[in-house]
Amino acid sequence: MKIFAFLFILLFTNLGFCQNPFYVSIDKTSGLPSNSVYDILQDSKGFMWFATGKGICRYDGSTFKTFSSDEQTSKSGSCLVEDGFGRIWYSNFDGYLYYVEKNVLKSLKQPTSLGYFRFGIIKDELFLLQPNMVLIYDLRTLKVKSKIKISDNQISFSYASPEKFYVLGASLYEFNDSKTYTKHPLPNKFYDEINGSIMNYWDHKLIINSKSNNIYYSFKDGEFTRNALNTTTNFNQNTSIVNNTIWICTTNGIIKNDLDSKETISYFADQNISYLFRDNHKNYWISTLNKGILFIEDFENNYIDIQPRPLTLSLGKNEIYIGAEKDLVYKLNLKKLVTEKVFETENNHATGQIFADTITNNLFFTSFKFNILKNNKIISDYAVAIKDVKKVDHKYFSFAASGISGLFYIDENLKSDWDIIYNKNKSKESSGFGQSMLIKRVNGKSTEYNAVNKTIYYATNNGLIAVTNDGKNEEIKYKNKTLHLIKIQKYKDQLYGLSTSEKMYVINSSNEVSSLKLPYFLSNENFNKFFICNQYCYLFTSHSVYEFNFISGEVQKVLSLSSDIEATDIILKNNKLFFATSKGIVIKNRKEIGNYPKPKLFINEFQVNGKHREVNKFLLLQPDENDISINFSTLSFIPNESYSVFYKINDSDWKILDAATKNLKLSALSSGNYTILLALNYNNQKIDFQQIKFEIKKPFWLSYFFIFISSLLLLLLFFTFYKYQIRKIEKQNEILLQKNELEKNLNLSTLKAIKSQMNPHFFYNALNTIQSYILANDKKQAVNYLSKFSSLTRNILEMTEKEFISINEEIFTMSLYLDIEKARFDKDFEYEINTENISDLEHKIPSMLLQPYIENAVKHGLLHKNGLKKLLITFSKNGDKIRIEIDDNGIGRQKSTELNAIKNKNHNSFATNAMQNRIDLLNKNNKNKITIDFIDKMNQSKQSQGTTVVIEIPIN
Template structure:
């Protein structure tokens, strides 16, 4: 009696889904509920403010909080979510972070108000007005009232209650309205809401309430009593009182109590018409529709059957309940202590019998007493006519007779009758049966067996195959002239009246969830999936998720009786109206934030991204309050293919994108058309890939190429010029050599030499003549040999100079002498110098310096080494270069000495080939009286070997 009374007491509660810490809720203590403009649900919990999209909770906390518990959630015109903790401090969520309002003080918890872009906050003897754009205090209303007990915010005005009722219509002055003494005493802690254009005011500690309109207070009393009111909500144009013992709804002066076992803090109805109830210690209750009844039932129901204006309910513990359809009361029909689940049940209203299977197959009579039973496991029973039922059992499939009326199945039944039998059954197929169905169109009885799908008619037993393969079936259901079959591979087939099998492809196309069970009721197929019950209408060819499932909610059977849909669940019986059953709102894709290289960006600022701002992260939410349903998101870029993201992944990361224009598309992966979100952004090319830069660089490259071309041309020209200069140089060198040779072998020199030889011969000085002639011939031969060489050794040069000076000495009297000095360490055999380089300078010293000098004539040639250079000094004590030039000018006005022309040209030509030049310096020597003492020629030649 207590069990039945308890079940009936809770029968008025709607079915709810529990959301608590096991689902991710940060705390089971919830104090306030709010839905923002995007559709997210917000909850003020014992662990702080959190946001919920239907599957994921995101909690916002900060170290700056004095405490986390609070209430009064609100949203401003800038999209920020506000709430106040129970210490009286305000916080708001902006760009994913919890921040605090820089308020001066706190007077404890009292609701604040938001009107347009202004925030109203109660302070000590004042009301502070903040500008929500700047979050700065812009005005202060000063009060004489020290104790403000409650506030209320309308669309344009802020109200608060102390010793009076105060009204602020910012920026106007405060208006004050009087309160009665009875109001102040009765409603010590008032809670204010607005109902039917008037204030509805209750107190936490009183059964009285007031209505206030146009300065008129009206006192009324609730027709039920309670100890404490925690909150007040106006929903569906009715007041709902939230108490520690559930919710009390007042409508037409009638009070209805729901969820009396819960300590309720608030109730909220969202934009999708769902109801949310927050509790102090049990988390949240989610109710899709208050019209859906829930009947807790224990033991767990397993199977339904309509019978005699009630719904028979088989349970898991060999117990049968009867649910009365008129008042949803529950009574016990049959009870046994075998503890076996009831797997099938069917009521025969004409015979007033109930057929069911638990440990045995049993028949209950009209007194609910077992009138017959048989020890075999019947898996399924279907009605054939008023006389026969088909059954599928372990080891046997056939018919059993329930009345003496004549039937066209009598002959088949009598032919296969098991005798003797008190059950009056016939064995048509001897194999393990799993399910059975009957098609009145072709008078065929179908049996799903372990040997395949069989059918029986007047012609006997036959097998039905699909594509010439045996079809193994677990469940058979008939609808009009068609039989539906669910295979062991979880695929649905239909068999028409001609026993043709076709696969039902619509479920594969639209229902991506696998299912292991289905049931046909009236014109609908109910499909049992892991995430919910899907109803497919066979007339309209549409489908809907009629009951979402959670991890703790299992559905075993469904039935439609008198426009009501009944669900047998692990928690009890859920009852929904067939025609007024509200569908869940379809999920919605919400773009939360877009980050570029980890920095938050607004969508309208994505048109001009730099080339290195190419890491894009899109954070989104799938807003859906369908319990236990997760939706994947598809995305594509430009005209590419759709790609699927994991259902738990709420971030789309695009890394290292190339420059260009991008159109990013996102949509929910669903069996129906969903809204596509589009995000457009552009990543600019780097400046070196811009058109103008490319043109500029092309011009520079062309200029560089042209410059390089010109350089190469000049280089070639220079090379050619060098070759030409080399040829000219060699020509000039040869000419210089030739001139040197000519200088050595000029007719005057030969004439002088021959005269000298002749004088020796005439003087009969044969020895001197022969010696002189030998030296002359050797010098001539040496000069000719040296003319073929570019460089000669220093020893060869010294030898040639000695020959030349010996020949020249014969021309002079005994007053001419010369010395050739070689310093220590000079390798005369290996050091090389240009051929015939010194001889012209020596000749100049003899011809122009010493020849015209009176007295002793002396020539000194010194060779010494200074680092990597050979220093050669040719020193004479002749008349000097100035006197010599004067004499030459008198003799020949056009005379130009060899040294000043041919020799200088040759030195210049030689220096073009050497890294270190040949240096020649002339030193004119004078005494104190400025008389010439001779000339010194200093030649420095780089040492080469």
């Protein structure tokens, strides 16, 4: 019945009355393995340990590590204790003990189980209750060092104080050491009043509570003292004693009992509480059996429970106005911290914006309508969705709304510099709250006034618009691009704006825009809200609220956010921060925020090739021990705060790991000395440095001796091979030179022999021609051609000694020869020499190459032809070759062969065979060959019309 009375008082009395403190929930959504939590412990390093329905886990402020083993008979348990060796112990509800050592859960070897009873650790000894005895283990060896028999079938509870182990049965057994114990008789009717016992320790006294009533006994120096708490509950699950206060954990909340003043206060009546723990930094952790853990920084009045949730805040003179969901407005008295409801309707509409004018005592807020409230009464309302209101001067206020943005006033009798522009833009047809529309057909999101440049700014869907009192409108852009801001506020002569891309910008009084310069660790953050209070800018991210000091540039975190708590607004007054959160109004002393303990960095485990190694000394590793893994934790003493870690290897640059990463893996490291430094990233500062040093030995093939011997042998082998190859190459070159020289001499000899054979043959043909003139008694022609023959002979003799001659020289020689041959014919023989597409007639061709083919054309092709006889010699350039065509209109090669056969059956053209041999020699060992093609010209009747010889000679 008392519980229901308590709930009634809690829900229906003034909100400033006794209420739950502000807390942060830590449950399965935060990573807790189970929402059923039975025990809490903080170890010597500062980590929090929880005994849950899924076993025990360690919490570093952001992440959980659960420990389990196949040896567990069950996972749920309690009685978390740390021994002097840093091991964490607990007992499952089957009565079996387990401990965490080097990040591994291990089981204690014990004979059997009496069921769940608390064990005790005192100095280096562990006390374990067994059937009819107590086992004492040596914690150094984890072996039983002694057994003390007790014959008692009424064992109900066991407990360990800092110095003694107690067992409560038909008597109270007090174990002083591992050998002796003292048996104390219980008071008369003890179990009549202590129906189900809970034991604890306070002020050097053993406290024995009853689970079903308010009676408790204290025991000290062999004497029992009966006491009573100033509260009654139906069922007590556990007790926790902090200083002079005993906390009774029940299925319907937790009750604080001051053992000195007897004052009692109840909290969390809707929670099933299992335990309360106070950590080294005086924070409270409350475990529940169905909703995880409640973290409480302080039970003092630093939290005001307002439901439905508050959304927006505005500072009045000595109060804060609070706009909440469901069309509610509250006023919070800053002296008494008592709230008063000042506005309420039946509309289920959230209060979007609220602005308190401390001069006129008017309150402007927007919910279902835009309302103007004075003395707790609505003096005006208007159906417009105003998003922001700011004071311009003693008369006007600027407003930003959906569809319109402009000015409004309360007292039209006042005078202002903005009267002209107000009257110019006021519509005669408009009515409502004295508004004038400066900007139309835009969605206004926020507004601000800068008195320095006398400009009103409107953040709209069409950009940032600046309006001056002379009626000029200007869009303020950033790098010539429209600036989409969702909120603007002023500090001194500068505006600060938050964009839709969640970045911060600064607009100075000259309307120049720049990005807000923040410390590195905040520069890449995305901000969803910001508020300026005095010289501080409060930046809201998805996980934290940061305070940025405009003057000093310093940044500090003022509130951690999570899925359990969301903040929407903030007010700074008298160095106290008031946050509008999803749980109500959270109040923090700004001066105490910086006193929070800094986070710490711990190395949990150092593994080499997957095996654990100690890190407290220098390690000498083998060459194949080069896969390193470092597991670490970043310990935060405030929940839901995570920190990244810097690391560097030897003298390399610092690198940063993601905040969610708790392992540094280095694979396939080369041999050498390593110093690995890790540091916690705290507000972009490196703190709490941790160092690991080790050396990876070089493999034997990398030792200096092995390298020296190997290098020497390799060098010797290389030198031997080099000398062998040099000798081999020299011998091959010598043979090749001899072969080339021999071949060259042979070719020259052959060419000279051929030319020496060709010259007499030519001279014979030429002399026959001159002889015909002498026999014809044509002395003049004979003398003329004898002169040409002389010149021709001299040229031929000179060419005999040359391998190559120029085209010019070849043409000159051919002209002399053809002039002589022309004498053998009547006037029906003509020849022509053309040079086409050749700019340079100094190109070289083999000497005496063309003459045999020209001679064949004259002697065998044209000599026997009736009628006009023509010979055409054409020089042209065809790519990288010289093309020479010798064309005649003679009787053709076939007819000439037939005539030669009739005259001389054994005729064999010497010149033809000699030239072919010569060409073969010239083409030998040359990639680009001299080619000769014979073309027999035929008419349609297949009658010969002459022959064309095509010779192509490579230019080089």
